[in-house]
Amino acid sequence: xxxxxxxxGGPGGYxxxxxxxxxxxxxxxxxxxxxxxxxxxxxxxxxxTMIATSVRTSYVRDAGQLGIDIGCTPEEAETxxxxxxxxxxxxxxVKRLATAQSVDIADRLAAQGVEIIRGEGRLVEPHVVEVxxxxxxxxxxxxxxxxxxxELPSAKPDxxxxxxxxxxxxxxxxxxxxxxxxxxxxxxxxANAYQALGSEVTLVSSRDRVLPTQDAxxxxxxxxxxxxxxMKVLGNSRAEAVERAGDGVVVRLADGSSxxxxxxxxxxxxxxxxxDMGLEDAGVTVDSGGFIEVDRVSRTSAPGVYAAGxxxxxxxxxxxxxxxxxxxxxxxxxxxxxxxxxxxxxxxVFTNPELASVGVTEADVTSGKVDARxxxxxxxxxxxxxxxxxxxxxxxxxxxxxxxxxxGGVVVGPRASELITAVSVAVQQRLTVDDLAHTFVVxxxxxxxxxxxxxxxxxxxxx
Numbered sequence: 001x002x003x004x005x006x007x008x009g010g011p012g013g014y015x016x017x018x019x020x021x022x023x024x025x026x027x028x029x030x031x032x033x034x035x036x037x038x039x040x041x042x043x044x045x046x047x048x049t050m051i052a053t054s055v056r057t058s059y060v061r062d063a064g065q066l067g068i069d070i071g072c073t074p075e076e077a078e079t080x081x082x083x084x085x086x087x088x089x090x091x092x093x094v095k096r097l098a099t100a101q102s103v104d105i106a107d108r109l110a111a112q113g114v115e116i117i118r119g120e121g122r123l124v125e126p127h128v129v130e131v132x133x134x135x136x137x138x139x140x141x142x143x144x145x146x147x148x149x150x151e152l153p154s155a156k157p158d159x160x161x162x163x164x165x166x167x168x169x170x171x172x173x174x175x176x177x178x179x180x181x182x183x184x185x186x187x188x189x190x191a192n193a194y195q196a197l198g199s200e201v202t203l204v205s206s207r208d209r210v211l212p213t214q215d216a217x218x219x220x221x222x223x224x225x226x227x228x229x230x231m232k233v234l235g236n237s238r239a240e241a242v243e244r245a246g247d248g249v250v251v252r253l254a255d256g257s258s259x260x261x262x263x264x265x266x267x268x269x270x271x272x273x274x275x276d277m278g279l280e281d282a283g284v285t286v287d288s289g290g291f292i293e294v295d296r297v298s299r300t301s302a303p304g305v306y307a308a309g310x311x312x313x314x315x316x317x318x319x320x321x322x323x324x325x326x327x328x329x330x331x332x333x334x335x336x337x338x339x340x341x342x343x344x345x346x347x348x349v350f351t352n353p354e355l356a357s358v359g360v361t362e363a364d365v366t367s368g369k370v371d372a373r374x375x376x377x378x379x380x381x382x383x384x385x386x387x388x389x390x391x392x393x394x395x396x397x398x399x400x401x402x403x404x405x406x407x408g409g410v411v412v413g414p415r416a417s418e419l420i421t422a423v424s425v426a427v428q429q430r431l432t433v434d435d436l437a438h439t440f441v442v443x444x445x446x447x448x449x450x451x452x453x454x455x456x457x458x459x460x461x462x463x
Contacts, residue, residue, distance in 0.1 A: 001026050002333060005129045005138030007121045007277075010037020011318045012144035012309030014105055016325030020140075021112040023333045028138070029114055030121035030131050036102040038146050039318045042166040045101050046094045048350055050169075051189060053090055054196035055352045057083050061196075065389045085197045087174040094169050123282040126302045140304055140332040143284070143292060144325060145277070147310035150269040155181070155242035161249050162242050162264050165190060175199045175263035179251050181239045182267035183210040185349050188222065190265055191231060192351040201231045202259055204251065206238040211349065215362060215410045217376070217396065218355045222412070225353070225392050234259075242266070272311045289313065296339030298328035306332060315342055343408075346424040348417040353393045356420035359408020359427040360398050371401045375453040379413045384444040390414055397423065397433070397453040404432040404457065413446060422450050433457040 004020040006013045009031030020027045034041050060083050063070055109116060119131040123143075129136045149164040151157060159167045165186060176199065180191040183205030195201040203210065203226065210226070210233060211219040226233055238254040242264045249264045272290045279286055283302035285293045291313030298306045306328035309321030323340060330337040346358040364370040379385045379393035393413030399406050409423035426436055436454035441447045 002139045003137065004028070004140045004142065004329070004332070005121075005136050006030065006142045006144060007129060008037060008142075008144035008146055008273075008309070008311070009033075009035040009105075009116070010039045010144055010146050010309055010321060012146075012311075012321035012325040013037065013142065014109060014325075015322035016142050016144065016308060016329045017109055017114045018112060019326045019329040020333065021109075021114050023329065023335065025140075025329075025333060027112075027114045028117060028136055029109065030117045030119060030129060030136075032118070032120045034102050035106040035109065035116065036098075037144075038148070038166070039321070040101050040105065041098050042169075044318050045098045046169055047165065047186075047189060047193075049094045049097050050090060051193045051350050051352075053085075053093075054193040057085065057198075058196045058352055062389065083198065085174055087197075088172055090197075091169040091171065122276065123278040123284070123305075126282045126284075126305055138304075140306065140329075142298075142325065142328055143277075143279075143300070143305065143307040143311060144309045144321065145273040145311050147270040147272045147316070149266070150271050152242075152266065152268060154240060155264070155266055157266060158244070161244055161247075161262070162266065164266055168265070171263075175261075177248070177261040177263070178202070179204060179249065179259055179261040179264045180267060181242070181251065181264060182269075183207065183233075184213065184267065184269075185211065187265075187267035188226075189350050190267065192222075192226065195226070195229055195231045196352065202261065203231060203233045204237050204239050204253070204259070205233065205235050208235050210235075211355070214349065214355060215357060215396070217362070217394070218357070218410055218412045221392055221394070222349075222351055222353070222355060225351075270310060270316060272313065274311060287313070294324075296327075296341075297331040297337060298324045298340070299331070304332070314340070315345055315347075317345065317347055320345055344424070344428045346420050348420070350417070353390075353413045354416035355410070355412050356416035357408070357410045358420055358424045359406075361408065362396070362398070362410075365398060370398075370407065372398045372407055373401055373457055374398055375456040377449050377453045377456070379446070379449060382444075382446060382449045384446050384448070385413070387444065388414070395419075395449040395453045397450070397457060399433045399454075399457045404434055405430055406433060406436065406454075409450075409453075411450075415446070419447055419450065422447060 002025045004025045121129045121131045178199045191203040241252045251259045285301040292307040308324035349355040396410040398408045406426035433454040437458045
């Protein structure tokens with residue numbers, strides 16, 4: 001019976017463990033922080049739980065647009081009712097749900113016969129893992145140790161006023177004036193959430209727009225929403241240092257100016273958890289950033305050693321980590337496997353509205369890299385969107401010029417993370433816009449905009 005040893009209990013690790021157990025292997029998971037890893041305990045699950053609270057808060061504030069009177073005073077008639085947030089209760093719920101999810105995953109592993117060892121493992125040989133002096137042999141070893149927030153020497157987090165996103169849930173009260181440094185996915189999500197909860201938010205971006213790696217039209221919609229709701233967005237502004245100043249902070253910018261706030265959240269990237277793990281001695285190659293180099297079936301440079309998740313730096317999403325882990329086990333244990341194809345990966349920015357995308361980008365099309373047609377359909381034309389008072393957002397669809405095969409899409413709107421699934425299936429299965437256009441959808445529904453975009457492309461293809 002093959003023996004599998006997995007370092008790390010996050011999505012890359014626990015999904016791999018479930019597959020390996022299903023295929024009859026003896027599986028041991030070595031985990032330092034808790035099953036589910038940072039994704040479940042400090043990152044994805046907690047942040048999306050808090051964001052869910054912030055979205056509900058926005059619904060309450062906007063209720064008047066739908067004719068719902070929830071007792072506004074005359075002074076609140078223009079701005080909406082004042083919503084009081086109990087930050088302690090919000091954070092306690094966040095941590096409680098994260099812990100419950102971790103327990104659920106651990107129970108599932110135990111039910112499949114997976115051994116869980118609490119501790120910090122390292123490779124002492126390519127097929128030998130050492131944990132607190134104990135040596136465990138594995139015919140296959142998977143490294144899925146994740147990553148941690150990058151810290152700047154000039155902005156060291158203290159857990160009180162200068163924070164990483166993993167320290168937010170210990171705050172006793174809502175930040176009065178929050179400065180978010182970094183306008184990527186993490187920065188945009190937290191800036192949007194805290195603004196909705198009631199903080200005065202300043203978002204500091206070193207680039208000329210927020211979400212610089214996302215679809216430009218989508219980023220423009222979200223930045224407009226941010227500003228319209230009262231957020232201060234500073235473009236082309238690089239933070240050089242963050243300092244404590246009494247009961248607050250001062251963020252010093254490269255142009256010599258400074259911003260004062262009550263708290264500062266640093267969202268400036270991730271560092272892989274690969275230090276002091278014996279990787280190089282075991283023949284595992286890491287790049288200049290410390291990320292483990294893998295191929296499309298998750299193999300490292302050391303035979304029998306695989307890696308999955310953020311530790312590889314490959315599209316740092318929980319869904320990708322889980323797929324990398326599953327692919328690794330299918331490959332290692334002799335099952336048929338399809339190599340990871342990043343062009344089929346769907347991703348979401350959990351702002352309000354959400355931004356979801358899959359496949360090729362408009363930049364690929366306009367640059368000539370991909371020969372494709374584009375349909376762009378504003379969500380405000382959708383009847384269901386009108387019923388809910390939704391004005392911001394769109395559906396964008398890309399198809400191959402002559403065959404009509406769906407190559408990708410972008411959705412900005414409520415629950416875009418769910419709406420993108422239809423486009424994702426189309427990309428994965430190489431469906432055409434005709435296939436999408438002829439698919440029945442509920443009326444009225446937001447998903448109707450996906451099939452409507454397909455119909456527009458179908459007509460264009462016939463011309």
